[in-house]
Amino acid sequence: MRPMNHDIVVVIGGSSGIGLEVARQASAHGARLMLVGRDRAKLATDPETMRHVLHSKFWTNWMIARYAAPRVREGGSLTFTAGTGGRAHEISASYVANLGIGAMVEGLAVELAPRVRVNAVAPTFMGTATAFWRNAAPAELETEEAVFGQRVPLQRLGRVEEIASAYLHLMTNGFITGQMLAVDGGVMLRT
Numbered sequence: 001m002r003p004m005n006h007d008i009v010v011v012i013g014g015s016s017g018i019g020l021e022v023a024r025q026a027s028a029h030g031a032r033l034m035l036v037g038r039d040r041a042k043l044a045t046d047p048e049t050m051r052h053v054l055h056s057k058f059w060t061n062w063m064i065a066r067y068a069a070p071r072v073r074e075g076g077s078l079t080f081t082a083g084t085g086g087r088a089h090e091i092s093a094s095y096v097a098n099l100g101i102g103a104m105v106e107g108l109a110v111e112l113a114p115r116v117r118v119n120a121v122a123p124t125f126m127g128t129a130t131a132f133w134r135n136a137a138p139a140e141l142e143t144e145e146a147v148f149g150q151r152v153p154l155q156r157l158g159r160v161e162e163i164a165s166a167y168l169h170l171m172t173n174g175f176i177t178g179q180m181l182a183v184d185g186g187v188m189l190r191t
Contacts, residue, residue: 002172004031007076009171012036012064017130018081018123021164029168057083057097058104065108065118072116077177079170080105080120084184098122102180109178117177119170123163124152124184130160153186 009026013019014035023033061080068078082101083094101120108118127133127145136144149156166183170176182188 001029001168002174004029004172007031007171008034010034010036010068013081017132018126018160018163018167021160022167025161025164025168026171029172053093054097054100057094058100061101062104065104069108069112069116074115075174077117077119077171078108078112079167080118082120082122082180084122084124084182084188105180106178113177117170117174119176119178120180121163121166121170122180122182122184123158123166124182124187126158126160126163129157148187151187151190152184153189156185158183158185 004026007026007030009023009031011019011023011026011033014023014033015037019035019037023035027033065078065080072078080101082098082105084098102122105118105120112118125144125148127141127148133141145157163183166181170179170181
């Protein structure tokens, strides 16, 4: 992995979970950091599920790309977060939004090349390792983690450190662009 001594890494969602670990690893490689978080209470809305998920997953990433791309230095990269772990018949809103992020990454990679590279990491369900599930009932979450762990070919949930290292790989490998790297223990191989 190349040193990141002259890099400024902006981590949106960097106050906990995967984002915080990406920041920790980038800092260990010499990067300067800017962490951005959000107060969930300020964003509380009451829209239908599909609209909410499409907005929070796809449109938010599109807006980040729109405003960040012109500010990324030549040779830099944008690395987005999609997701994996579900098929259309299981969680259609997330499935559609993640496909949209993949298409956006491919399009932006062509549009911004050769000045900026664009990729995405697609982690799967990680249970309590991410803040996304912080409001779930503990017993329900424990059951979901056990069931999901059995569905994953590697028979376990991913660790935050494993997911974060995928971001660093995409940030520092100068010959990867337009890719969505699934870090999911092989769960999408199962039908």
